[in-house]
Amino acid sequence: MPEIANHSRTQTIISYALIILLVLIAAAVGLKQQFYESFTSEPPDSTPAGNTENTILSDNLFGSDFTPAGQIETYNSANLYEKIDGKADLYLNNGFASLQCRRFSGKSVKDRWAEVYLYDMADGENAFAVYSLQKRSEGVPLDWAQFGYSTSDSAYAAAGKYYIEIFLSSEDDSLLASAKSAARKLVSAVSFGKTEIPILNLFPADNLVNDSFKFIRADAFGCSDLENIFTAEYKINGNSITAYLTKNRPADTYAKYYRFLLDNGANRLQNNLKLPDSGAVELFGTNEIFFSTNGFLAGVRGSTTIEDLHQTAVKLLKSLSEK
């Protein structure tokens, strides 16, 4: 009997323990539900944690007169718009990987500051694309940079897979000098040597406008079939000419582009290029010669005579034929 009584006591204790455990679980579930995250809650923090402590922006890029202001902000493709809103698409459409930015303020004058944006664009071609698409016409080239320029209140560069922007609080010569110096430090820290974009070497050197290359990822000249187009500017007889080319396009791209031009009101012109897939048109005062050769689609366009265009087209064709 005593043995039976002991069993009963043990069972009672275990039972009470189980009941207490169940009550605790129920209380925990209830408590958790009280803090249920509604679907209509505010958006997540715009500055998610990232591994930013060991980046180049941890350094004081602007020297001893400046101090980093605040934390390094990091953005990914999901929240880039929280920093640059409607401009995010430009980067997202060109292979954007991440953005880090940080402000550096003057130690003595807090209103004197610079904000650095370091875009990781995944590869050099992407970085060049966003650099070239935003290039300010008033920009003065940074003579030490492969791709870089400054304006009176900002500096820009593409280096390796990075695109760099530095914005200044004011048009201030000494601040701009600091920004250029910071840009140089950044460029040397994030890239190794020259960024190779071999296709740029295919543009003929004669009459080429220095540092005028652009890369258009999609919808070049309003045509959805023209993708990954590189362009360069030329000056001939005082007129501006744009040369363009793309490689590895589907075989029918030439025909599709020709159709696009005609559908948009282009008039055919006499074409003197001795090439089967080549054409010449006039559209709203702009003349254009375009052709397909050796895996490339290429052309020249501008508000100038067809003879001027032909001159550049022949050189471009020669360059592409040799490759």
Add this chain to the structure above:
Amino acid sequence: MTQNGKISRREFLARSAKAGISIAAVAGAARLFYESDVQKMFSPPQVVSGLKDYSISPVTGQMMSIVSGSVRSQTVRKAVELLGGIDRFVKPGETVLLKPNIGFARPPRVCATSHPDIISEVTKLCYKAGAKKVFVTDNPINDPKSCFEISGISAAAQKNGAEVILPKADYFKPLSLPGGRLIKNQPVLYEPLKNIDKVIGIAVVKDHHRSGASMTMKNWYGLLGGGRNIFHQDINTIIVELAMLVRPTLVILDATQVMVSNGPTGGSVSDLKQTNIMIAGCDQVAVDSFGATLLNMKPADLPYLLKAEGLGLGTTNFESLKPIYAKG
């Protein structure tokens, strides 16, 4: 219990019955408390339906003014005067909300945000008309405090007695636009608008990578909360719906310097073009249609303008309103 430690049939049946009752009770209680739709467990948020109409009666020949000049305080004053003066828009004792574009933490000189001189001048005008209180608000893209401070708008507002309302989570209410497709149960910066009498939109002409141009209609985007980037995929519709949602008393469009490239962020004066124009009007579609011309665009280049016109929100033929041209 038997002597050999085994339980009797009777006790076995009794215990089994108790266990069964316990299991049934627990299962019944679980069923009772079970809710398949967890959201039903919470009181649904009250969804606001649209906003009140803040507009005033149109007056033929006083719908739009275009003033040339480089001094914003002068040109905006003149532009309002030409529409009949601030007394037409603000009555004594009324509360007024100014809605500038303060999207980015950028200094005023790069014109990525509304200019503080306009905030100063419009605030002064409102108080001159007898406004009880003037408020200034926006829900910036970047950190709100930094945006308000670096843009110079906090200082301009406070110096002239306007109250700055920085967005806080509880200022946003879910709102649905009657007839809207995108603005449905969408967090909107509602509290500052709730009890206000008049709303004045103050925007700047900017190139915009996504929408083509950012002007007075796009400026209402700053009233949206939540993950508003989802609307970038349908930018024209959201701009039109915002123009349906907000029927302002007056809109002011600053084109003293126009951001002609690299918008909407810009960042450098090299993105700007000096055009020295200030526009004021009661028809935001017309005002933006004129603004588009300063970016070398036609209304047809901006689908949201045509959509808005089609819905009767205004006219893209701004000349039909016989705008009043003057020098500031």
